[in-house]
Amino acid sequence: MVAFLGLAAVAFGTPAAPAGDLKIVKAEGAEKKPAVNYNHEKHNAVAPDCKSCHHTWDGEGAVKKCSECHKAKKDGKALGIKKALHKACKDCHKDQKKAGIKTGPTGCKDCHKK
Ligand code: HEC
Numbered sequence: 001m002v003a004f005l006g007l008a009a010v011a012f013g014t015p016a017a018p019a020g021d022l023k024i025v026k027a028e029g030a031e032k033k034p035a036v037n038y039n040h041e042k043h044n045a046v047a048p049d050c051k052s053c054h055h056t057w058d059g060e061g062a063v064k065k066c067s068e069c070h071k072a073k074k075d076g077k078a079l080g081i082k083k084a085l086h087k088a089c090k091d092c093h094k095d096q097k098k099a100g101i102k103t104g105p106t107g108c109k110d111c112h113k114k
């Protein structure tokens with residue numbers, strides 16, 4: 001996780017992160033739980049490096065949805081959407097909670113909010 005979050009920062013001229021809450025797009029066929037909110041601004045202090053999440057992005061062009069590659073099931077090398085996004089999101093909240101740091105939700109219904 002540390003290595004995953006430690007990738008190089010991007011240069012000037014990058015598209016801005018969307019303001020406010022966004023609903024992460026569901027993968028087709030993986031739609032059991034309510035979609036999860038993500039707010040870039042609320043994460044600026046802890047996850048400032050765009051490419052720690054947008055790990056296939058060149059830092060200039062359009063930013064792809066995670067579900068374009070992370071499908072309902074593992075596809076080639078790409079983990080299924082649940083495993084990939086739990087790794088990118090839930091693991092940090094869990095680690096920080098364990099360390100006693102104020103962090104985001106770790107309970108299913110607190111992320112998958114109706
Ligand atoms: C902790 C993970 C994380 C970090 C860090 C992060 N993002 Fe995102 N970003 C997301 C997720 C998740 C989405 C929603 C994508 C989806 O629906 O598949 C998103 C969506 C976006 C979108 C909209 C893409 C679209 O759907 O059109 C843009 C643009 C974007 N991010 C830019 C950035 C930039 C610029 C940074 C760095 C300042 C950044 N992001 C940092 C997780 C992150």
Ligand code: HEC
Pocket residue numbers: 004053054055056064065066067068069070077078079083084085087088
């Ligand atoms: C263009 C395709 C593509 C997009 C878009 C994409 N991924 Fe991935 N992702 C992959 C592939 C392929 C792998 C496996 C190989 C690798 O690690 O690069 C992977 C691996 C991962 C891993 C596992 C890394 C590890 O430590 O093993 C995580 C977590 C992840 N992606 C999260 C995300 C998130 C979050 C988004 C959206 C913000 C996203 N991915 C967007 C293709 C993609």
Ligand code: HEC
Pocket residue numbers: 036037038039042043046047053088089090092093096102103104105110111
């Ligand atoms: C590096 C650690 C880290 C990562 C990675 C991370 N978070 Fe968080 N998250 C936090 C912290 C810290 C807070 C508390 C921020 C605050 O309250 O100011 C938080 C707060 C939240 C909240 C509650 C605040 C709100 O917006 O309603 C949600 C929901 C959330 N995160 C979802 C996500 C999702 C979805 C992802 C993956 C795309 C993600 N987080 C990735 C650390 C992280």
Ligand code: HEC
Pocket residue numbers: 024025026027029030031032033034035036081082085086089090093104105106107108109110111112
């Ligand atoms: C930190 C936030 C977070 C927590 C906590 C969390 N998830 Fe998720 N989960 C996500 C994200 C982000 C996705 C990918 C986007 C989506 O499908 O909404 C996802 C996807 C999934 C999927 C695949 C999509 C679907 O709807 O079928 C399932 C199933 C799932 N989670 C179950 C759970 C369960 C069960 C728990 C509790 C044990 C849980 N999640 C806790 C963030 C979270």
